[in-house]
Amino acid sequence: MNVSVVGTGYVGLVSAVCLAEKGHQVICVDVDEAKVDQINQGISPIYEDGLDSLLEKNVGVRVLATTDLRRAVLDSDLSLIAVGTPFDGNEIDLKYVRIVSEQVGLILKEKSSYHVVVMKSTVVPGTTEEVMVPILEKASGKLVGRDFGVGMNPEFLREGEAIQDFLYPDRIVLGGVDKRSVDALAALYEGFPGVDLIRTNTKTAEMIKYSSNSLLATLISFSNEIGNLCAKVGVDVVDAMHGVHLDRRLSPILATGERVYPSSLTYLAAGCGFGGSCFPKDVKALIAYGKQVGSPMELLQAVIDINSAQPQRMLDLVKEQYPNLDGVKVAVLGMAFKPGTDDIRESPSLPVTDILVSEGALVSAFDPIARHEAEGRFGSAVRFSDDLEGAIEGADAILVMTRWKQFERLPELVAGMAKAPLVVDGRRMLAKDSVPRYRGIGLAPDASLSVIDR
Ligand SMILES: NC(=O)c1ccc[n+]([C@@H]2O[C@H](COP(=O)([O-])OP(=O)(O)OC[C@H]3O[C@@H](n4cnc5c(N)ncnc54)[C@H](O)[C@@H]3O)[C@@H](O)[C@H]2O)c1
Numbered sequence: 185m186n187v188s189v190v191g192t193g194y195v196g197l198v199s200a201v202c203l204a205e206k207g208h209q210v211i212c213v214d215v216d217e218a219k220v221d222q223i224n225q226g227i228s229p230i231y232e233d234g235l236d237s238l239l240e241k242n243v244g245v246r247v248l249a250t251t252d253l254r255r256a257v258l259d260s261d262l263s264l265i266a267v268g269t270p271f272d273g274n275e276i277d278l279k280y281v282r283i284v285s286e287q288v289g290l291i292l293k294e295k296s297s298y299h300v301v302v303m304k305s306t307v308v309p310g311t312t313e314e315v316m317v318p319i320l321e322k323a324s325g326k327l328v329g330r331d332f333g334v335g336m337n338p339e340f341l342r343e344g345e346a347i348q349d350f351l352y353p354d355r356i357v358l359g360g361v362d363k364r365s366v367d368a369l370a371a372l373y374e375g376f377p378g379v380d381l382i383r384t385n386t387k388t389a390e391m392i393k394y395s396s397n398s399l400l401a402t403l404i405s406f407s408n409e410i411g412n413l414c415a416k417v418g419v420d421v422v423d424a425m426h427g428v429h430l431d432r433r434l435s436p437i438l439a440t441g442e443r444v445y446p447s448s449l450t451y452l453a454a455g456c457g458f459g460g461s462c463f464p465k466d467v468k469a470l471i472a473y474g475k476q477v478g479s480p481m482e483l484l485q486a487v488i489d490i491n492s493a494q495p496q497r498m499l500d501l502v503k504e505q506y507p508n509l510d511g512v513k514v515a516v517l518g519m520a521f522k523p524g525t526d527d528i529r530e531s532p533s534l535p536v537t538d539i540l541v542s543e544g545a546l547v548s549a550f551d552p553i554a555r556h557e558a559e560g561r562f563g564s565a566v567r568f569s570d571d572l573e574g575a576i577e578g579a580d581a582i583l584v585m586t587r588w589k590q591f592e593r594l595p596e597l598v599a600g601m602a603k604a605p606l607v608v609d610g611r612r613m614l615a616k617d618s619v620p621r622y623r624g625i626g627l628a629p630d631a632s633l634s635v636i637d638r
Pocket residue numbers: 190191192193194195196213214215216219266267268269280283284304305306307339340341342343461462
């Protein structure tokens with residue numbers, strides 16, 4: 185199938201490259217000329233494991249990038265709209281969706297063959313049919329369902345694992361205004377045998393996406409609330425959640441006898457909070473939507489409140505030992521909101537670093553991938569280091585903010601330091617007896633050692 189993908193950010197570019205890998209001819213469209221040029225040279229504008237090689241393989245063969253939306257729509261049968269839908273504090277900001285819908289509508293006016301426009305961006309229930317469709321119909325002078333199709337195909341990929349998630353999804357949701365639109369989407373995903381396909385209407389597709397992210401965010405805030413209680417009563421939250429997680433309803437056992445998620449606490453890992461461009465934005469957007477339609481989302485408000493307080497807990501752990509941060513040397517490890525990405529949007533490291541700087545701490549930082557982005561955010565207020573050793577040199581306290589694998593060798597480095605620093609583990613990724621002065625989220629100072637064999 186000939187496909188155009190409008191918006192070549194995390195979702196657009198990954199979708200484009202993976203669909204090309206499945207044999208489709210894909211034209212990527214973006215307003216950002218620099219991105220378009222990079223893509224055409226086979227260089228990914230974002231850091232995402234495996235993306236560069238897939239792009240290099242497909243560019244010029246099955247992937248082409250352009251700023252020319254008209255050409256892209258005329259030369260394709262289906263367009264995926266993957267532009268940003270930021271939350272503006274009151275509701276999701278649909279300005280990019282509106283602009284693209286109008287532009288695509290005008291192009292459809294001159295297109296004689298049947299075309300399907302698919303919302304890939306995350307939008308609150310009702311948006312595709314109540315916002316996108318009227319704009320498309322007005323601009324094209326045509327009728328949805330008769331002259332063109334409309335679909336809603338939410339994306340569930342995680343940054344850092346985006347390629348794997350796209351190529352091997354848990355399910356694919358095919359929302360459409362009519363059977364013909366859903367059939368066109370089904371044809372797009374023909375190359376994903378064995379994956380559950382959910383054929384539904386656009387509003388349900390939109391609701392599935394928000395419900396999914398809201399549940400995952402709820403699990404994390406739940407674990408954090410339990411973690412905060414654990415820290416008060418002398419229990420280690422890692423042990424508590426490990427015991428919870430072994431419930432086969434949370435980590436199913438395969439026919440082979442193996443656990444689906446044998447070692448990681450999937451969305452039950454307490455820590456310094458969830459960040460990223462999705463959970464905070466999407467949960468807040470659903471709360472705002474609930475309020476708008478008269479159905480208050482009280483549980484989700486608590487999810488956000490717990491998450492917003494979590495970064496401060498890292499600072500509280502530092503302040504137990506350094507009540508006055510003025511002149512205290514603090515190393516912040518990890519700026520990305522999670523490992524495997526250069527994305528620092530809504531990363532808990534941002535408020536933590538802001539407060540450290542404002543209280544006079546001497547802050548150094550290291551992130552294996554997101555240094556450039558973080559330097560742009562903090563400028564000279566933070567000393568960024570090229571490596572882990574440089575960041576922790578002479579530190580009084582070290583804050584582990586992102587679960588980067590590179591930080592696993594911290595105990596070895598700390599052992600070589602003249603004065604043992606306080607290590608505050610915001611991801612509970614280090615063994616608590618691996619450094620002399622260890623503190624962690626969800627762990628009381630006197631927490632007994634675990635009796636669980638893990
Ligand atoms: N990032 C994720 O992991 C993820 C996962 C699932 C869903 N989503 C959702 O997907 C959508 C896109 O997210 P993202 O992270 O890829 O966004 P992004 O900001 O990385 O990318 C959006 C792209 O759209 C381009 N754009 C804006 N206006 C345009 C226009 N008129 N024509 C062409 N291009 C235009 C921008 O230049 C940018 O490259 C959002 O709704 C988001 O909530 C994101």
